[in-house]
Amino acid sequence: xxxxxxYNWQVRDEWFDWCLKQQPxxxxxxxxxxxxxxxxxxxxxxxxxxxxxxxxxxxxxxTPEFSDYPSIQHIIKFSEAYRSEVESVVFHFSSTAEQxxxxxxxxxxxxxxxxxxxxxxxxxxxxxxxxxxVWAREMNRVPVSASYVGxxx
Amino acid sequence: xxxxxxYNWQVRDEWFDWCLKQQPxxxxxxxxxxxxxxxxxxxxxxxxxxxxxxxxxxxxxxTPEFSDYPSIQHIIKFSEAYRSEVESVVFHFSSTAEQxxxxxxxxxxxxxxxxxxxxxxxxxxxxxxxxxxVWAREMNRVPVSASYVGxxx
Numbered sequence: 001x002x003x004x005x006x007y008n009w010q011v012r013d014e015w016f017d018w019c020l021k022q023q024p025x026x027x028x029x030x031x032x033x034x035x036x037x038x039x040x041x042x043x044x045x046x047x048x049x050x051x052x053x054x055x056x057x058x059x060x061x062x063t064p065e066f067s068d069y070p071s072i073q074h075i076i077k078f079s080e081a082y083r084s085e086v087e088s089v090v091f092h093f094s095s096t097a098e099q100x101x102x103x104x105x106x107x108x109x110x111x112x113x114x115x116x117x118x119x120x121x122x123x124x125x126x127x128x129x130x131x132x133x134v135w136a137r138e139m140n141r142v143p144v145s146a147s148y149v150g151x152x153x
Numbered sequence: 154x155x156x157x158x159x160y161n162w163q164v165r166d167e168w169f170d171w172c173l174k175q176q177p178x179x180x181x182x183x184x185x186x187x188x189x190x191x192x193x194x195x196x197x198x199x200x201x202x203x204x205x206x207x208x209x210x211x212x213x214x215x216t217p218e219f220s221d222y223p224s225i226q227h228i229i230k231f232s233e234a235y236r237s238e239v240e241s242v243v244f245h246f247s248s249t250a251e252q253x254x255x256x257x258x259x260x261x262x263x264x265x266x267x268x269x270x271x272x273x274x275x276x277x278x279x280x281x282x283x284x285x286x287v288w289a290r291e292m293n294r295v296p297v298s299a300s301y302v303g304x305x306x
Contacts, residue, residue, distance in 0.1 A: 003272050004157075033290035112302055119156050120301035123279050127299040130283020137186035146280040148273035149265055 034131040187284040
C-alpha cells in the first residue's frame with residue numbers, strides 16, 4: 001500500500017513541476033472527461049485524498065472550492081499542507097487497520113473499511129493522472145512517466 | 154494487492170463489454186498518447202500483465218503481436234486464456250514473496266522484486282484505463298466507472 005502512495009506522490013510532484021513549465025492557459029483549458037482540465041484534475045486528486053483521510057482520522061470534513069486554488073502554485077501548496085496528515089495514515093496502516101470501519105459525511109448510510117479507502121485513493125489518483133497524460137499529448141508535450149519500476153526514488 | 158488486481162480485472166471486463174457495444178472503427182481509431190487506440194491499450198494491458206507474470210513464474214517470455222489479436226473478441230480471449238496463471242501469482246502472493254528477486258528477458262541487467270512487479274502492474278493497468286476514459290468521452294460515450302468503492306463485487 002505504502003509503495004503505491006509513494007509512487008503517486010512522486011508522480012504528482014513530477015506533474016506539478018511539469019505544470020510549472022507550461023503556459024497557464026494550457027493547463028486551465030477545458031478538456032473532455034475527468035474534471036475537465038489539468039489543474040482541476042490535480043486539485044481533485046488532492047481534495048479527494050484529504051477528504052477520505054480526514055474521514056479515517058475522524059476529523060471534520062472540509063470542502064475546498066477550486067476557486068480558492070486557482071493556480072498550480074495554489075494546488076502545490078494545498079498538496080504540501082496536508083501531506084504529513086495523509087502520511088500519518090499511510091505509514092501507520094497495518095493489517096489491524098485493514099477492516100476498521102469508517103463513516104463519511106458525504107455518504108452517511110455507508111460504512112467503508114480503511115483498507116478499501118486506501119485502495120480507492122490509489123486507483124483514483126492513477127486514473128486521473130492517466131487522463132492528464134492524454135491531455136499532455138494533445139498539447140504536444142511529453143507526459144511524465146507513469147512507470148512504477150525503474151523510477152528514481 | 155489482491156483487491157486492486159480484482160478491481161482491475163472487473164474494470165477491464167466492463168470495458169470489454171463496453172467495447173462490444175461500439176463501432177469497431179471507433180475502438181480501432183488512432184488516438185493521441187498511450188498505445189494510440191482503445192483496442193491497442195487493452196491489448197497492451199493484457200500483454201504486459203502476462204509478460205511480467207511469466208517472468209515471476211520463470212516461464213519463457215512470449216511476445217504476442219497486436220496483429221494476432223486484431224479485434225475486441227481476440228483480446229477478450231487473450232485476457233481469459235491467461236487469467237488462471239495470473240491469478241496463481243496474485244492469490245499466492247505473501248510477505249515472503251514480496252522481496253523475491255525476478256529477472257526478465259527484456260531487461261537482463263536488472264533485478265526486480267515480486268512486490269514491485271505486482272505494484273507496477275496495478276499502476277500500469279489503471280493508468281492506461283484512465284487514458285481510455287478520455288477517448289470514450291471524445292466518442293461522446295459514457296466511460297466505465299473507475300471507482301474502487303461502491304462497485305458490485
